[in-house]
Amino acid sequence: MLHHNRIPYRRLAMIMLAAVMLVALMSACGKKDGGKATVIATYKGGEVTDKEFDKYIAFQTLMGNQYAMYVSIPQLKEQLIKQYIVSKVLIKDISSEDEKKASTAADSFKTQLDTEMKSNADLKKMMDESDLSVKEAVAQYKDFMAFQAYYAAKGEEMKPTVTDAEIKAEYDKAPTDFNLISVRHVLIKTNDPQTGAAVRTEEEALKIANEVKAKLDAGGDWKELAKEFSEDEGSKENGGLYEKVNAGGWVAAFKEAANTQAIGVIGAPVLSDFGYHVMKVESREATPYDKLTETNKDSIKTTVASTKLNEFLTAEQDKLEIKVTLPAEPAPSASGSPSASPSASPSASPSASPSASAK
Structure with missing residues (x-):
């Protein structure tokens, strides 16, 4: 998603x-x-x-x-x-x-x-x-x-x-794209990514996102709240979890938050192209160039x-x-x-x- x-x-x-x-x-x-x-x-x-x-x-x-x-x-x-x-x-x-x-x-x-x-x-x-x-x-x-x-x-x-040198040079431009991250989130849409049609205003989405964050801060269950509120079909049935994913595939705002937000903390709602995300980074591990997988290298080569x-x-x-x-x-x-x-x-x-x- x-x-x-x-x-x-x-x-x-x-x-x-x-x-x-x-x-x-x-x-x-x-x-x-x-x-x-x-x-x-x-x-x-x-x-x-x-x-x-x-x-x-x-x-x-x-x-x-x-x-x-x-x-x-x-x-x-x-x-x-x-x-x-x-x-x-x-x-x-x-x-x-x-x-x-x-x-x-x-x-x-x-x-x-x-x-x-x-x-x-x-x-x-x-x-x-x-x-x-x-x-x-x-x-x-x-x-x-x-x-x-x-x-x-x-x-x-x-x-x-x-060449290998070109692959390394491309990696060096954004090494954090290859951070291996596990993150939970609840998405409140502002628009439909398939059609571009508005779902709700940013203000409306932020209000709901803040309500979800308050529930999580109070000890609410991620699985229950993601299933109830999240509009990300790719993760809502899994407690909003994306597990051990390279950051580079995510949209810019979500990637930035996943790469910088304090681990284990539910951050302030993050606005992306899709809407507002209530996020909690569970783990983040850097991937040095010499630890890149062949899939990673093939992606860079592409x-x-x-x-x-x-x-x-x-x-x-x-x-x-x-x-x-x-x-x-x-x-x-x-x-x-x-x-x-x-x-x-x-x-x-x-x-x-x-x-x-x-x-």
């Missing part, structure tokens, strides 16, 4: 939320029009028009990404256009086996989309407002899955190039390989000599700024595409 890993793709789990959001955005911006397409980017071997890119954004929003929020900011829009072009070009290099898998996945997606279109008026309106046909959405989905396959395969190619992959994608982007020419747009208001920006990397990384999921 507390891990920041992301799922490969969400299919249509968020289709209602995405459709409602995009309909509102399209209506506000007057997105659909019958005018002539305008070239907004050129690269070696091709060009991208505003209409093509708008459909890409519509599809990404359908998949649960909030790219439609980003495109109002020229710098972010330019980066998204470059990411789109890089992924569009590189998927031509996927294997025939991955091509077949992408086609099969697209067929499954079409079946789901056809079913949703019959009963989901918001989705139908969204598709119409964005001028995105089922055929185009399915083609986008196939490309999406093809790039997932390309990214994964290229990452595996990079792993054998990672991280280093990912960095190498992003460097490779940066080089590929440079080779394409992309030139983006966007019309001048008014500066967005502070309230319109996204809460998070897309990856600074030029890669359309699949790990960055779907919304975050709890593990």
Whole structure:
């Protein structure tokens, strides 16, 4: 529940939320029009028009990404256009086996989309407002899955190039990520990690968390209270316990607290991306580099390989000599700024595409 890993793709789990959001955005911006397409980017071997890119954004929003929020900011829009072009070009290099898998996945997606279109008026309106046909959405989905396959395969190619010295250097950046920690917690959600929908306000969550802490401080039983109050499905039936887990897999705020909170003490509620946590660290043991498990080292190797992959994608982007020419747009208001920006990397990384999921 507390891990920041992301799922490969969400299919249509968020289709209602995405459709409602995009309909509102399209209506506000007057997105659909019958005018002539305008070239907004050129690269070696091709060009991208505003209409093509708008459909890409519509599809990404359908998949649960909030790219439609980003495109109002020229710098972010330019980066998204470059990411789109890089992924569009590189998927031509996927294997025939991955091509077949992408086609099969697209067929499954079409079946789901056809079913949703019959009963989901918001989705139908969204598709119409964005001028995105089922055929185009399915083609986008196939490309999406093809790039997932390309990214994964290229990452595996990079792993054998990672040296022991690079692994050690990466470990040295954050050795506490490998602390082996046993911690109990009760989570009071502020939002649903699957959909991003609000569950309660931070104030409401903190009030409940403080009540739980008071009960624990008074001698309350962790098993009973976790089962009654915790909204972490991964630990609530186990007294809120995560036992002997490497800290690096947890979200930042929870990891920080697990690494620094006094052992055996129930600390003040900690706010993370998920909500408020009432936490008690039961044990914490450092893991020196020479005591890392092979699993630990493989995890670090994957991280280093990912960095190498992003460097490779940066080089590929440079080779394409992309030139983006966007019309001048008014500066967005502070309230319109996204809460998070897309990856600074030029890669359309699949790990960055779907919304975050709890593990």
